[in-house]
Amino acid sequence: MKRVLIFYLLIASVSAFSQTNISPKKLALIVAIGQYPENSGWPAIASIxxxxxxxGALINKGFKEKDIDTLKNNKATKAAILKAMDNLAKKASTNDIVVIHFSCHGQQIQDQATIAEGKDESDGYDEAIIPVDAEAMYNPSGYDGSKHLRDDDLAIKFRAIRNKIKPNGTLLVLIDACHSGTASRAVDASISRGTPVPFTFGKYQPDSNLPFADEDSFIGDGKDSLSNMVVISASAAHQQNFQLWDDKGVDVGSLSFAFAKAMADIKPGDDYELLFEKIKARVQAGIPTQIPMIEGNLTQQVFEGKFNKPSDEIILTIAKTDKQAKEDSVFVINKGAFDNISKGSTCKIFVAGSKEPVAEGTIVTVGSFESAGVTKKLLKKETAYRAVIDQVSFGEFSTAIAVNEPGINNSRLKSQVTALFQPYQFISLKNNADLMLNINEQNARVRMELFDRGDSTRWVKELSASDTLSATDKEELIASIKNSTRIKYLRSLPDGGDLSKNLIAQIIPKNNNSAVNTNGEMVFKPGDIFTMNVTNNSKEDLFFSIIDIMPNNEMQVLIPTPARTPQDYHLAPKETKTFTVGVDANTPSGKEVYKVFITRSPIDLRQLFDRKTRAAHRGVTMSLEDMINDTFKDSEDAAATRSVVSNVKLDEAGMLTVGFTVKKQNP
Structure with missing residues (x-):
């Protein structure tokens, strides 16, 4: 009996070992629709x-042709696409790699009528892929929109696949179609994919009264049982997606072409963030105004279950001082004063993914969230670059700290605190300071507390009398100082920017009996409810973001909300969005400030204050001030002809401050 048992245990062990070492399958589905029925309202495009x-890109990365399913033209009905996705879920198993690619038209469609039916969009429209049996216009006696493939439908299928491939699997979704659009951009591209006209059922007015609560995310809730899902779209939600020409002059989808070119450069261990940078550089080299978008955890290695540590390198894009030129010496990085960058900072520039610098750059103008610099070497627009700051000049972004340490006998701790601040040029030690670090010793314990001028606690640590700060303690203390400095900078940042004249932000109390103080500001108490209106008074599509700075200098990003992307907060010309807001019961008394930003491209302010969101969403970050000057004209080399930094628009934004006073009632 023992021998039989041992035999079965051996068989089970071998089986388990072999299953854990089975290479993951690589599965793909390509949906390409270039020809729609003549009466559909959709023009032909070059999707095939x-x-x-x-x-070709997938086969070069180990996909077998038999595992790549393709639906083309009249085969790609809504039912056939959904069935193909179901089959993909059935074939998929733990750790598999799945790619789904859509090349077709796209369109916004009126959101569902009720939450039960799927009403979930902050702008009142679902995004939809257009199968071959979907039409462009509503017909009360004919087409009713039921063949549109909504993002709600896709999310269900994506989730089923993610459940099958588990956390170490990968689902990559490529959408070479526009979800919605504005009027066609003036670019040298032949055909756009999609229409700027949403699909609506007769007269439709989107609900502009939006809650701050999160809607369901396209990516999902990120539970441990689900795989990572990365979604790359050819354009932002408000844009059309234009086609490019390939090396032989043949029409091709911008994302499809850029993806294939980028994948040829991807090496083992490279992550989706790097892949996206390469895609974006290629698309914008041909169509500068088009903004590719990405969602998901970008630190995952391409077609691998492993995740990289977030890179310290900074994303760099080539400026468009000369739109016709293929090279330029002016560049823009997605860091600004909030990240301790200021005029005079220097950096080394790398081709993304390489370790050898190809140029050196100098920052010559700085905004809050973005900076422009120059290099003597011309950089190629279709190449993705990264920068590493090697010399920082902190400028106005600084803070003073007073250290109060009465009766402390731990000389090692005192020396450690003094040495801790020395490498940080933005920190100075003064008696009249922005922050106070109190160090008190009592009963063989040391308590360290960091306070701001409002007496709000920013950081606390307790140690035994003989201990010193750990590496984690020091990192947390410096992070708290940086965050306090950012909030101080933001609170004092004056209204302005080129777009501020087009922004109207209003706070309207629900109760007409709400008090007003001597400064004309509304006075609310904890538990009060008010509405907030944000209006785009211009003739162009814009985006908005909102930061809430509370009386105790705690800060939260209200818009975008955690589960949504920045491009979800779009304002059409003359459009007003309304939010219902409540004053939290725990809000302290004092002045509360909302900083409302309006920009031509979506910005993600969560990256500045919550570094965890860095890998989740990647769009385009813009700055806020008119800080562009002709500061680099003294060089006589060839590169200087395109080093006119004043042509780089860092100031395509506006900011308004609206505030109110919170006053607690006496008990």
Whole structure:
């Protein structure tokens, strides 16, 4: 009996070992629709040309042709696409790699009528992929929109696949179609994919009264049982997606072509953030106004279950001082004063993914969230670059700290605190300071507390009398000082920017009996409810973001909300969005401030205050001030002809401050 048992245990062990060492399958589905029925309202596009680029890129990365399913033209009905996705879920198993690619038209469609039916969009419209049996316009006696493939439908299928492939699997979704659009951009591209006209059922007015609560995310809730899902779209939600020409002059989808080119450069261990940078550089080299977008955890290695540590390198894009030129010496980085960058900072520039610098740069103008610099070497627009700051000049972004340490006998701790601040040029030690670090010793214990001028506690640590700060303690203390400095900078940042004249932000009390103080500000008590209106008074599409700075200098990003992306907060010309807001019961008394930003491209302010969101969303970050000057004209080399930094628009934004006073009632 023992021998039989041992035999079965051996068989089970071998089986378990072999299963854990089975290479994951690589599965793909390509949906390409270039020809729609004549009466559908959809023009022909070059989607079929995309297939060879996507399929070739996947085969070069180990996908087998038999595992790449393709639906083309009249085969790609809504039912067939959903069935193909179901089949993909059935075939998929733990740790598998799945790619789904859509090359077709896209369109916004009126959101569902009720939450039960799927009403979930902050702008009143779902995004939809257009199968071959979907039409462009509503017809009360004919087409009713039921063949549109909504993002709600896709999310269900994506979740089923993610459940099958588990946390170490990968689902990559590529959408070479526009979800919605504005009027066509003036670019040298032949055809756009999609229409700027949403699909609505007759007269439709989107609900502009939006809650601050999160809607369901396209990516999902990120539970441990689900795989990571990365979604790359060819354009922002408000834009059309234009086609490019390939190396032979043939029409091809911008994302499809850029993906194939980028994948050829991807090495083992490279992550989705790097892949996206390469895609974005290639698309914008041909169509500068088009903004590719990405969602998901970008630190995951391409087609691997492993995750990289977030890179310290900074994303760099080539400026468009000369739109016709393929190279330029002016660049923009997605860091500004909030990240301790200021005029005079220097950096080394790398081709993204490489370790050898190809140029050196100098920052010559700085905004809050973005900076522009120059280099003597011309940089190629279609190449993705990264920068590493090697010399920082902190400028106005600084803070003073007073250290109060009465009766402390721990000389090692005193020396450690003094040495801790020395490497940070933005920190100075003064008696009249922005922050106070109190160090008190009592009963063989040391308590360290960091306070701001409002007497709000920013950081606390307790130690035994003989202990010193750990590496984690020091990191947390410096992080608290940086965050306090950012909030001080933001609170004092004056209203302005080129777009501020087009922004109207209003706070309207629900109760007409609400008090007003001597400064004309509303006075609310904890538990009060008010509405907030944000209006785009311009003739162009814009985006908005909101930061809440509370009386105790705690800060939260209200818009975008955690589960949504910055491009979800879009304002059409003359449009007003309304939010219902409540004053939290725990809000302290004092002045509360909302900083409302309006920009031409979506910005993600969560990256500045919550570094965890860095890998979740990647859009375009813009700055806020008119800080552009002709500061780099003294060089006589060839590069100087395109080093006119004043042509780089860092100031395509506006900011308004609205505030109110919180006053607690006497008990």
């Amino acid at each position: 040309n995309d297939i060879k680029y996507i399929k």
